[in-house]
Amino acid sequence: MTADEAKAQLDERVREMMAWHFSEETGCPFWLDWKKSAGWDPREEVKTYEDIVKFPHFQDEWLRDEKNERFVPNAFKGRPFNVFETGGTTGLPKQRVGWDDYKHDYEQFSHQLSDEFFPKGGNWIMVGPTGPRRLRLAVEHLANFRGGSCYHVDCDPRWVKKVIARKAFEEAERYQAHVMEQAVEIIKHRDIQCIFTTPRLLASIGERISIAGHGIKGCFCGGTSMTPEYVRFLQEEVLEDKAQFVPTYGNTLMGLAVSIPEELKANNYSVTYYAPQPRAVLRIVDPEKTEITKEYGEYGRVELTTLTHEFFMPRFLERDEAIRRKPHAKYAWDGVGDVRPFGALTGKVIEGVY
Amino acid sequence: MSAPHIPILRQGRVHKSLDVQTVPKLGTDEPAAEISFACADMIKYDLHKMGSARAALKKFSCQELVDITKRAGEIFLNDALPVGTEGAMQTPEDYVLSLASTSGLPHALIRMNMKRLGGIFADIDTIFRGLTRGLDWAVLDKGYGEQGGAPVSFSATTNELAVILPSNSPAVNALWIPAIAMKVPVLLKPGREEPWTPWRIIQAFIKAGAPAEAFSLYPTQHDGSGTIIRRAGRVMLFGDDSTVKQYEHDPRIEVHGTGYSKFLIGEDEIDQWEKYIDTIVESVSANSGRSCICTSTIVVPRHGDAIATAVAKRLAEIKPLAQDDPNAKLSGFANPMFAEWINDAVEKGLKSGGAVDVTAQFREGERFQQRDGMNYLQPTLIRVDSFDQELAIREFLFPFASVVECPQAEMLDKIGYSLVVTAVTKDIEWINRLFDCPHIDRLNIGNVPTNRIKWDQPHEGNLFEFLYTRRSFQIAEIA
Numbered sequence: 001m002t003a004d005e006a007k008a009q010l011d012e013r014v015r016e017m018m019a020w021h022f023s024e025e026t027g028c029p030f031w032l033d034w035k036k037s038a039g040w041d042p043r044e045e046v047k048t049y050e051d052i053v054k055f056p057h058f059q060d061e062w063l064r065d066e067k068n069e070r071f072v073p074n075a076f077k078g079r080p081f082n083v084f085e086t087g088g089t090t091g092l093p094k095q096r097v098g099w100d101d102y103k104h105d106y107e108q109f110s111h112q113l114s115d116e117f118f119p120k121g122g123n124w125i126m127v128g129p130t131g132p133r134r135l136r137l138a139v140e141h142l143a144n145f146r147g148g149s150c151y152h153v154d155c156d157p158r159w160v161k162k163v164i165a166r167k168a169f170e171e172a173e174r175y176q177a178h179v180m181e182q183a184v185e186i187i188k189h190r191d192i193q194c195i196f197t198t199p200r201l202l203a204s205i206g207e208r209i210s211i212a213g214h215g216i217k218g219c220f221c222g223g224t225s226m227t228p229e230y231v232r233f234l235q236e237e238v239l240e241d242k243a244q245f246v247p248t249y250g251n252t253l254m255g256l257a258v259s260i261p262e263e264l265k266a267n268n269y270s271v272t273y274y275a276p277q278p279r280a281v282l283r284i285v286d287p288e289k290t291e292i293t294k295e296y297g298e299y300g301r302v303e304l305t306t307l308t309h310e311f312f313m314p315r316f317l318e319r320d321e322a323i324r325r326k327p328h329a330k331y332a333w334d335g336v337g338d339v340r341p342f343g344a345l346t347g348k349v350i351e352g353v354y
Numbered sequence: 355m356s357a358p359h360i361p362i363l364r365q366g367r368v369h370k371s372l373d374v375q376t377v378p379k380l381g382t383d384e385p386a387a388e389i390s391f392a393c394a395d396m397i398k399y400d401l402h403k404m405g406s407a408r409a410a411l412k413k414f415s416c417q418e419l420v421d422i423t424k425r426a427g428e429i430f431l432n433d434a435l436p437v438g439t440e441g442a443m444q445t446p447e448d449y450v451l452s453l454a455s456t457s458g459l460p461h462a463l464i465r466m467n468m469k470r471l472g473g474i475f476a477d478i479d480t481i482f483r484g485l486t487r488g489l490d491w492a493v494l495d496k497g498y499g500e501q502g503g504a505p506v507s508f509s510a511t512t513n514e515l516a517v518i519l520p521s522n523s524p525a526v527n528a529l530w531i532p533a534i535a536m537k538v539p540v541l542l543k544p545g546r547e548e549p550w551t552p553w554r555i556i557q558a559f560i561k562a563g564a565p566a567e568a569f570s571l572y573p574t575q576h577d578g579s580g581t582i583i584r585r586a587g588r589v590m591l592f593g594d595d596s597t598v599k600q601y602e603h604d605p606r607i608e609v610h611g612t613g614y615s616k617f618l619i620g621e622d623e624i625d626q627w628e629k630y631i632d633t634i635v636e637s638v639s640a641n642s643g644r645s646c647i648c649t650s651t652i653v654v655p656r657h658g659d660a661i662a663t664a665v666a667k668r669l670a671e672i673k674p675l676a677q678d679d680p681n682a683k684l685s686g687f688a689n690p691m692f693a694e695w696i697n698d699a700v701e702k703g704l705k706s707g708g709a710v711d712v713t714a715q716f717r718e719g720e721r722f723q724q725r726d727g728m729n730y731l732q733p734t735l736i737r738v739d740s741f742d743q744e745l746a747i748r749e750f751l752f753p754f755a756s757v758v759e760c761p762q763a764e765m766l767d768k769i770g771y772s773l774v775v776t777a778v779t780k781d782i783e784w785i786n787r788l789f790d791c792p793h794i795d796r797l798n799i800g801n802v803p804t805n806r807i808k809w810d811q812p813h814e815g816n817l818f819e820f821l822y823t824r825r826s827f828q829i830a831e832i833a
Binding site: 228237 | 580
């Protein structure tokens, strides 16, 4: 796909989603009411992705304060929904309703994975927060979609966040050790070839056992920002350069932005992520004037627009900042590189506790 | 010389990080050094492997390591040594200039600190004997032996001595140097503005023949420091009273905190107070007043006003000078905000009443000064009316002291914790009480500056007892 083709596909998707979410037959009460109060019809005025700036930023509070039923598109009416929660790093967790999006997202992601490092039919282990998160179902679906089963070890990052906030670091370490004991037991005694976990938990497992030495060939990782030095450490030392490290950037609201693991080393472990366009779009914006897209190579705040039939979320300002990167031969749209917490130098966010 | 890249040393192995920060020359945008930063998890991993670092040191006898330490001292003081990753060499003079450019220390003070560090290397045998109370080093080589006719055996408490170093005082590196002769590897986290001294000492040791594996250097952020503190077997760190309190019950951690060192004159000597002014001035102002062993409170039974005036007059002669001025004794602040915060704290104390800045009448200009792009605080002597005044027992990172009058009989109840006390007296009864006083860590009797210390005696803990524990043992027979 060329950049022009990708752009045309995205614009087409935008028109389709405007028609879907702002029509009485298919749209949800939240957006239909919004259209009435806004006094303009996105179906008429939003014809390309550039027109998305006509929407205000989607607000966190809407996913906290509004009833979930108000986000149920009329097209899905009567069909029970899943409720997924975000991590809660920046306050109370947000909730998102969903049906099949996670399956679509992870099936699409599956096509990006290497069969050499994530063998078809291989079993998985997920070590990380399960509970109300989309990830728990998504990773299991990914494993199943690739013909394997998935083991789970749970942890509660919201509790860990509280423990760290009161500086009870030893308690946090004890909790981590408790999680690790379970993960290590399963990895040692079950036939597992693929893992999903967070960077810190991956490092923590690697402190206890040789991950590659226990048969794991591929590691799909996400959850927190990683410096190039940390990515190198995980690939070269934790995974001993034997298993493949696949960093991803994503959350309950977006799906998965993927990286190109084969090129990590050549890029000095600077990770660029590409959104699952056209289902979601990432834009690097000027934090002061968010309608302006930053130039390539410049840092800016990450803005997410989600464009699925289940969920429309325009211009949500993520908690992160990143470098705007050029399209890649594999992904013909902008990437976001070297993601880090937004305002890391000005405020304290407890991020990536696990 | 272009800005060198200071890498991470992982048991002596150079690791150039992808996370690099530039340390500028103070007051400029010109880079003084590029520094590789280690991630916390890397340090965790490396800590698991420190046994091999200790094994590398154990191949040497203590006598060999003592000899290496002595040679390293000569090399540290005199030789050109590698700096950074690009093969550049650093002469002693380059070292002085580099450290001055990032720390704000005057060249004369750096040279003085070099000399002090040189003394630690040179006196390592005396220090070793002092801290082990005359132990035959062969006991550590063999694992057991005799001391004073009694059977003894010592085992190391750790595979590494980790030290979280500050940015403002190169002399603190003296604290870890003896660990090498004691066969304990070091893991150092340098202060952001002061990678120079630990790096140079390590290079000197290696050139002298020490195994590179014994030296780890991790410039790192807060999470890396936290990992070191939580994970290392033995940790030395520097901090304020809250840090001391945080770790007071953790036997792995030795916190070097505020010293609150004091200079006391007894009833029997007070009428000859003029004889002690030189010593007091040195005690307050040595090393730009930055050490925990510098006097911060002067306690006298009478003549408080006259003593305060005499000391203030002398302290006011110490002014901010060019860093390369051989007479420069006052250090600028690497973090310019510190000078403002400290000055505000002193002013707040003065406004609370019962305190007079006696130096104000003698010094030129205000306490807070700017020169050559750096912030300075001019020496300050405060006459306070009692120990209750909030400036009576305070310690700041510049030459600062208070003078308080107090009857000799009440002094020891009032002084509180004191890292060093110099007591000028010949009163045996009082001397006995001083030796009995649990708040005093180091005690000098007579006209000895508080800042002159002997390293063969414990300093905020005995390094040997920190790194080794005595075990009981019996041997029926040895094959």
